[in-house]
Amino acid sequence: MSLGQTILPYIISGISVGGQYSLIAIGYTMVYGILRLINFAHGDVFMVAGLMMVYLAAALPLYIAIPLVILFTVLLGFTIERVAYKPLRTAPRMSVMISAIGVSYLLQNLALYITGGLNKNYPAIPWISDSVSIFGMQTTRVTIITPFLTVFLSAVLVWLITHTKLGMAMRAVSKDFETSQLMGIRINNVISATFIIGTFLASVGSMLFFTNYPGVVPTSGGMPGLKAFVAAVFGGIGSIPGAVIGAFIIGICESLIKGLDTILLTRGVIADQVGFATFSDAFTFVLLIIILVFKPTGLFGEKSTDKV
Amino acid sequence: MAKVLEVENVTMQFGGVVAVNNLSMVVNEGEIVALIGPNGAGKTTAFNVITGVYQPTNGRVAFREETIIRNHPQGKMKKLYKGEIGEYYTKERVLAPTPDYITSLGMARTFQNIRLWKTQTVFDNVLIAKHHQSRHGFISAMLRLNRDEEKAQRERVRDLLEIVGLSDVQNELATSLPYGKQRRLEIARALAADPKLLLLDEPAAGMNPQETEELTEFIGEIRDKFHLTILLIEHHMDLVMDISDRIYVLDFGKLIADGTPEQIQNNQRVIDAYLGVADDA
Amino acid sequence: MTASERNKNLKIFAATGLFLFVILILDQVIKPTSSLSMLLTVLQKGSVYALAAVSMNLLNGFTGLFSLGHAGFMLIGAYTYAILTIPAAARDTVYQYYHAIVRFSIPETLSSFAGPLGTVIGVGIAVTIAGLVAALFAFLIGLPVLRLKSDYLAIATLGFAEIMRAICQWGKLGPLTNGSNLLKSFARISTFKLDLGGTTLSFSTFVPVFIATVCIGLIVLLVNSTYGRAFKAIRDDEIAAEAMGVNLAKHKMLSFCTSCFFAGIAGACMAMVLSIAQASNFKSAMTYEILLMVVLGGIGSITGSVIGAMLFISASEWWLRGLDSGTFLGINAPGIFRNGFRLVVFSIIIMVVVLFFRQGIMGDKELPDAIQAFRTKRKMKAEAKAAAAAETPAAAEAPAAPDETPKGGA
Numbered sequence: 001m002s003l004g005q006t007i008l009p010y011i012i013s014g015i016s017v018g019g020q021y022s023l024i025a026i027g028y029t030m031v032y033g034i035l036r037l038i039n040f041a042h043g044d045v046f047m048v049a050g051l052m053m054v055y056l057a058a059a060l061p062l063y064i065a066i067p068l069v070i071l072f073t074v075l076l077g078f079t080i081e082r083v084a085y086k087p088l089r090t091a092p093r094m095s096v097m098i099s100a101i102g103v104s105y106l107l108q109n110l111a112l113y114i115t116g117g118l119n120k121n122y123p124a125i126p127w128i129s130d131s132v133s134i135f136g137m138q139t140t141r142v143t144i145i146t147p148f149l150t151v152f153l154s155a156v157l158v159w160l161i162t163h164t165k166l167g168m169a170m171r172a173v174s175k176d177f178e179t180s181q182l183m184g185i186r187i188n189n190v191i192s193a194t195f196i197i198g199t200f201l202a203s204v205g206s207m208l209f210f211t212n213y214p215g216v217v218p219t220s221g222g223m224p225g226l227k228a229f230v231a232a233v234f235g236g237i238g239s240i241p242g243a244v245i246g247a248f249i250i251g252i253c254e255s256l257i258k259g260l261d262t263i264l265l266t267r268g269v270i271a272d273q274v275g276f277a278t279f280s281d282a283f284t285f286v287l288l289i290i291i292l293v294f295k296p297t298g299l300f301g302e303k304s305t306d307k308v
Numbered sequence: 309m310a311k312v313l314e315v316e317n318v319t320m321q322f323g324g325v326v327a328v329n330n331l332s333m334v335v336n337e338g339e340i341v342a343l344i345g346p347n348g349a350g351k352t353t354a355f356n357v358i359t360g361v362y363q364p365t366n367g368r369v370a371f372r373e374e375t376i377i378r379n380h381p382q383g384k385m386k387k388l389y390k391g392e393i394g395e396y397y398t399k400e401r402v403l404a405p406t407p408d409y410i411t412s413l414g415m416a417r418t419f420q421n422i423r424l425w426k427t428q429t430v431f432d433n434v435l436i437a438k439h440h441q442s443r444h445g446f447i448s449a450m451l452r453l454n455r456d457e458e459k460a461q462r463e464r465v466r467d468l469l470e471i472v473g474l475s476d477v478q479n480e481l482a483t484s485l486p487y488g489k490q491r492r493l494e495i496a497r498a499l500a501a502d503p504k505l506l507l508l509d510e511p512a513a514g515m516n517p518q519e520t521e522e523l524t525e526f527i528g529e530i531r532d533k534f535h536l537t538i539l540l541i542e543h544h545m546d547l548v549m550d551i552s553d554r555i556y557v558l559d560f561g562k563l564i565a566d567g568t569p570e571q572i573q574n575n576q577r578v579i580d581a582y583l584g585v586a587d588d589a
Numbered sequence: 590m591t592a593s594e595r596n597k598n599l600k601i602f603a604a605t606g607l608f609l610f611v612i613l614i615l616d617q618v619i620k621p622t623s624s625l626s627m628l629l630t631v632l633q634k635g636s637v638y639a640l641a642a643v644s645m646n647l648l649n650g651f652t653g654l655f656s657l658g659h660a661g662f663m664l665i666g667a668y669t670y671a672i673l674t675i676p677a678a679a680r681d682t683v684y685q686y687y688h689a690i691v692r693f694s695i696p697e698t699l700s701s702f703a704g705p706l707g708t709v710i711g712v713g714i715a716v717t718i719a720g721l722v723a724a725l726f727a728f729l730i731g732l733p734v735l736r737l738k739s740d741y742l743a744i745a746t747l748g749f750a751e752i753m754r755a756i757c758q759w760g761k762l763g764p765l766t767n768g769s770n771l772l773k774s775f776a777r778i779s780t781f782k783l784d785l786g787g788t789t790l791s792f793s794t795f796v797p798v799f800i801a802t803v804c805i806g807l808i809v810l811l812v813n814s815t816y817g818r819a820f821k822a823i824r825d826d827e828i829a830a831e832a833m834g835v836n837l838a839k840h841k842m843l844s845f846c847t848s849c850f851f852a853g854i855a856g857a858c859m860a861m862v863l864s865i866a867q868a869s870n871f872k873s874a875m876t877y878e879i880l881l882m883v884v885l886g887g888i889g890s891i892t893g894s895v896i897g898a899m900l901f902i903s904a905s906e907w908w909l910r911g912l913d914s915g916t917f918l919g920i921n922a923p924g925i926f927r928n929g930f931r932l933v934v935f936s937i938i939i940m941v942v943v944l945f946f947r948q949g950i951m952g953d954k955e956l957p958d959a960i961q962a963f964r965t966k967r968k969m970k971a972e973a974k975a976a977a978a979a980e981t982p983a984a985a986e987a988p989a990a991p992d993e994t995p996k997g998g999a
Contacts, residue, residue, distance in 0.1 A: 091947060106933070424829070438815075449814045
């Protein structure tokens with residue numbers, strides 16, 4: 001087998017999972033750009049979307065369940081912002097972050113309580129979970145759809161930000177919160193819109209993600225959420241294309257590392273398993289630390305100086 | 309007379325904005341020198357460069373005859389600074405100490421927007437300024453082996469608070485003080501660091517004429533009592549003209565005039581830029 | 590030190606001594622089967638979490654460095670302690686699939702020289718080394734990470750904790766850490782017994798509580814020292830702190846390493862109390878719980894963190910147990926009160942605290958200040974009452990308010 005053939009399955013699955021991460025990452029980067037808040041609860045909202053689908057699909061036909069899941073997830077994101085973040089807008093930054101951690105904790109415990117700790121199986125959405133063959137490899141259609149869908153949605157979002165009034169308001173608020181308020185921008189609407197868009201993308205991402213990894217547990221949102229945030233930082237916090245690219249890079253690297261043992265074994269580079277797979281999650285954080293030390297503004301971020 | 313501070317060809321550039329443009333200043337021992345200019349002229353930026361908060365894009369700062377800060381343009385910036393001056397600096401080593409090092413050398417400052425430690429008492433605010441002078445390490449301080457040293461420091465702080473007139477409020481939280489007293493507290497805090505050179509950034513901001521006069525007297529007193537050299541930024545012209553030995557005038561980052569108060573008052577450029585232009589008939 | 594200060598310190602010392610003595614008595618008196626044995630469990634776990642919370646408060650609340658890596662450092666402490674105290678004979682049973690590298694146990698070695706005293710010193714040394722190893726890792730991770738802004742510092746430290754967990758579970762390090770299997774049979778609270786002729790003295794609760802008390806005492810000393818003030822200055826305004834001579838890099842590193850040193854010790858005590866050291870116990874959820882304890886008690890208050898930790902543990906281990914098992918406060922509803930409900934109620938309470946009682950229980954005051962404030966308020970009320978009574982025409986009536994003088998130091 002050539003090098004390309006060995007690596008290809010991992011790259012393809014990496015692109016797929018990277019796309020799913022990017023849908024989550026956009027939510028993080030938008031919220032951080034506007035509120036300077038790391039929404040720790042975002043990954044758990046993603047997980048709740050997965051759980052909602054599990055329960056709704058058991059009771060309703062899929063073509064009703066899917067839009068309902070999206071609707072309820074968006075509602076959840078909106079409510080969280082109103083209840084847990086809005087009252088603390090004037091509080092010091094640590095308080096809001098702690099509130100986000102509290103919401104994350106609550107969502108995980110609620111999920112644990114409702115599911116009784118059992119692993120829930122995600123329903124198979126027809127068509128996207130069908131098996132297809134690409135470059136001589138067997139995979140699910142979701143793997144191919146994800147990157148295209150992701151790029152399409154991101155492009156729509158970028159168009160929204162640059163060509164609509166709401167988008168301009170969002171950009172203004174992310175540059176200077178107080179002045180935007182003084183200039184008559186309805187801050188609450190802008191912030192709610194940000195959360196709605198971010199949560200919408202996360203719910204779509206959850207459908208794609210859980211089709212590939214069908215086990216839903218209360219902690220399903222933790223790691224993907226964290227990785228998505230790292231992707232957002234990597235690409236430059238506040239920059240949507242940056243978040244998308246960062247997420248793809250992280251997805252691909254993660255996938256490659258998971259398969260590194262097998263790759264190196266079949267190429268004859270190593271004789272015995274090194275156990276790289278354990279570090280596939282840790283790698284993301286090594287990458288984070290490296291980027292924060294050498295280029296804290298990320299790939300596409302902007303530098304700003306504080307006035308003393 | 310000994311040169312306490314020498315600023316030589318300092319430029320501070322933020323991206324496209326040149327905040328300080330080729331500034332050169334000298335402050336001699338025992339003098340009170342004022343740095344004036346319209347808002348946005350780059351005065352506080354100059355302070356920030358001198359105290360090490362910003363690293364200058366170009367230039368050199370010497371404290372008590374020794375160079376403490378030096379930088380020269382890197383890469384793209386080199387083209388902007390062609391010529392002899394650029395050449396001279398690129399041969400020398402870059403020096404960029406952190407502000408705490410410069411403070412330990414004997415410089416202390418106050419801030420334009422008061423930066424007190426809000427959750428601490430008035431007493432503690434001044435006491436913390438003495439922390440870097442303690443000879444004891446982390447563990448020995450934790451185990452209270454530094455009792456005598458701390459007692460001496462507390463004595464000094466009590467004296468300082470009396471000199472500035474804040475003894476009665478020493479156990480109050482710093483935020484509970486009225487504005488004028490907060491400014492005095494900042495000065496007391498700076499004095500606690502035992503400086504040779506004191507930089508005051510708009511010490512009279514927000515004060516009424518009575519308070520300003522008291523402050524003018526006060527600055528003269530502490531200069532004599534603590535053998536200080538003082539560099540101050542100020543907009544209150546009566547304070548500046550009363551107390552300064554020399555004045556430097558900045559406009560859009562450039563030095564447009566320097567000299568004694570009389571010379572400055574009669575300098576046409578300064579009047580045009582800053583002190584006021586009479587309406588044409 | 591003034592006489593009143595010395596008086597105050599003596600009182601605190603005496604109170605602490607009395608407290609430890611009471612714990613010792615409880616250890617002997619309460620049998621494992623009695624219904625009060627829950628109290629001992631709460632004290633054991635509570636003291637461990639109290640130390641963890643106070644050490645986190647030192648970093649987050651007093652120095653303003655928002656770090657979420659606490660679980661990782663506790664993990665390092667737990668594993669170091671366990672590795673150093675597994676008896677030589679048990680090594681191979683514990684390290685089933687690997688050949689253990691470390692084959693001695695510090696308490697065991699010392700006890701062969703000095704008997705029970707050797708065991709005590711051995712455990713003390715092992716716990717201290719656990720803290721030092723955690724502090725070493727803190728130093729290494731702090732070098733790149735401490736200059737990041739608060740939000741990024743949080744994520745970077747969170748990531749580091751995850752990396753630590755992955756490393757401890759790595760198969761290749763099995764000879765040291767036992768890979769993905771847990772560590773057991775080391776010096777734990779059930780082995781802290783002393784045989785005196787006929788009776789056996791138990792120290793199972795005393796040891797963790799003692800260690801926690803000593804460590805918290807050291808942190809209190811630190812916070813009230815000149816370095817503690819410098820930390821608070823960094824928290825309030827680090828630019829001003831730098832301008833006043835406080836070297837940010839050095840002090841942030843000091844705070845970080847000290848906090849992680851005590852986190853490591855807390856981890857070692859956790860292993861002692863739980864009797865196992867398992868990497869999967871030290872997930873980021875543990876860091877979040879400790880953070881929530883700190884918030885509950887009040888960021889910036891040491892007594893608050895202790896109170897917060899004790900309340901949290903009491904509620905989750907003891908009082909709210911019923912929420913998980915069908916009956917609570919007399920209400921019988923097995924459909925609702927099943928496994929996991931306790932944590933849900935908990936999370937809601939925490940959210941309420943975070944949203945409406947941001948100051949927590951103690952705000953940023955310590956218990957002695959709070960008592961002092963209470964006394965002063967009572968005195969002022971009494972004086973006001975006396976003044977009012979003196980003004981009334983019936984002034985012949987002696988004022989009923991007793992004369993209160995504040996005891997102890999000012």
